[in-house]
Amino acid sequence: MICGAAMDFANRLRPSHLALLMRIAETGQLQRAAQMAAMSQPAASRVLAEIEARAGGALFERHPKGMRPTALGALCIRHAKVILEEYGALEEEARRVTSGETGRVRVGAVTGPAVGLVMPAVRQVRAEAPDIEMTIGVGTSNELVRGLVDGHYDFIIARLPPNHDSRDFRLHPARNETVSLLVRPQHPLAGRREVTLAELLEHEWVVQELPSPIRQAVEAAFHSQTLDTPPRVTNSSSLLVVLALLESTDTIAPQTREVAQMLAHGALGAKLVELHLAEPIMVSPCFIIQNRFRPLHSAAERLLRAVFDHL
Amino acid sequence: MICGAAMDFANRLRPSHLALLMRIAETGQLQRAAQMAAMSQPAASRVLAEIEARAGGALFERHPKGMRPTALGALCIRHAKVILEEYGALEEEARRVTSGETGRVRVGAVTGPAVGLVMPAVRQVRAEAPDIEMTIGVGTSNELVRGLVDGHYDFIIARLPPNHDSRDFRLHPARNETVSLLVRPQHPLAGRREVTLAELLEHEWVVQELPSPIRQAVEAAFHSQTLDTPPRVTNSSSLLVVLALLESTDTIAPQTREVAQMLAHGALGAKLVELHLAEPIMVSPCFIIQNRFRPLHSAAERLLRAVFDHL
DNA sequence: GCACCACATATCATCTGAGGTATGCAGATT
């Protein structure tokens, strides 16, 4: 056997070679195949000759009118079709991934921006590129930042925890958040205008535990008016607990404005109202945070742009 | 879109690249993948970097302990498996064709060698390489030579027709043929030893038409003993006619020795016997003939060798 | 016999790609 030369015939067959073979088979003429491949006829002739040399036999019978595949040639062409098909599929899918038409995005956010920023952005991207798989994580800023560092999130919207070096991140301020106070419609203060904090002191409250930003914001608001903080407080971050209390008692529940509005005015039919405060309660601002050294892939980039659109 | 660079990403992905990707994914380490591919780690690193540049995104996440595929990388690997599989199949099938383990052979022969040479050779090749598809054509030398010139046969075993330029062919003498005379067992001469031609003159004969070689050989045998040719002759080349006459009458039927032996002693159960002649009747010799300028492919080469083995 | 067509061959220039070694860099481990 005259081995040695044909050591790995197929591995040296590049896709362009396969394409040439197919074009020759299609047209039956080397010349046409050559000009389809944007090369000169001699070049095509030589490429074919080299392939045949490595294959160890002729792939085409030379006829005066053109070329017709031999058994070996037909074999190659049969496989070439499959291979090129697969290459095309790979190219197409890769294009869709790199162009952000498909992919997986994982975004994290604290409750307010999750409702007010991420959800609209997700809906927008979902409409534009339905093949993107988006995962929205909601948690505390600390959890989110840890998730970002671990690579669990592509980017997050959270408050900046003090214990992380901000040089590791790329930050963009998100819009300011304010706190709304939710009550049930039967609450004595419901419908009142310009409610002061002092009036709220003696009511029941259900608030997230310290050191949550909302709790901090609420307490800061009282402190800034040299008031004590409300004494009758139930601690819970559970929305379930909050809703249960709101539904059955005259409890006041602070929530970010976005969440409050969703609950009060949304299509969910929750019968809740926002108190009208004399002065707004501001929460420490959120940031859009991404890992400085981990570039976003296209799908994530796309969602991020959508988030910016909704700032 | 930053097109232009990634014009045809997949087409520049060579099989070796795909293999590298798969090895990286398998081992999770660039180094191992590199040494599996018998290359240095930096080379592998650069290859990967180039692929990623063309793909438009990272294919692997770099971890301190190694590499893990990204979504894009997993996509490529998925397709790479299919492509490499197909390349492998192509290589394997091509190897079998070029090494003559499979393929199509078309051989032609006149009756004698068809039975005595080609059939044993075919059986041998069939046993060694069952995937070779063999076609045996039987005909007159003229038909066979025409078929050889037309490319219908890879090679033939025939007598040399005078009207063809023997420089177009490569010739090998096949073994000499002799004619046997078949009769039914009840024939008066059956079992007799040293039958002379003169004794045969007045019997019935069934012989091929002139200018068939057997007819020529028979007539030449009579002429060489200054005898007339048998007068009571039925002309037919049809084996069916011959067998019908032999079965029902005391007709003498000349056939090449191979055919006669197959009929008389074969497993077919034909009740026929060969006459025992005082002097053998020689047929003009056959040649193994191939087209001088059309090289045989491996499967044909293989069958040809088998034919030579049976010379 | 001559023109024509299609493929093959020759020759040259060019450049991509594959490979090597040496070295840098970052995270992890001890």
Add this chain to the structure above:
DNA sequence: AATCTGCATACCTCAGATGATATGTGGTGC
């Protein structure tokens, strides 16, 4: 802090692939 591991980068070499032009060859058709 020092070391180890694993990948990236820089720089150089070189074979082989690519591509164009010009020319040869072997058929068909007039």
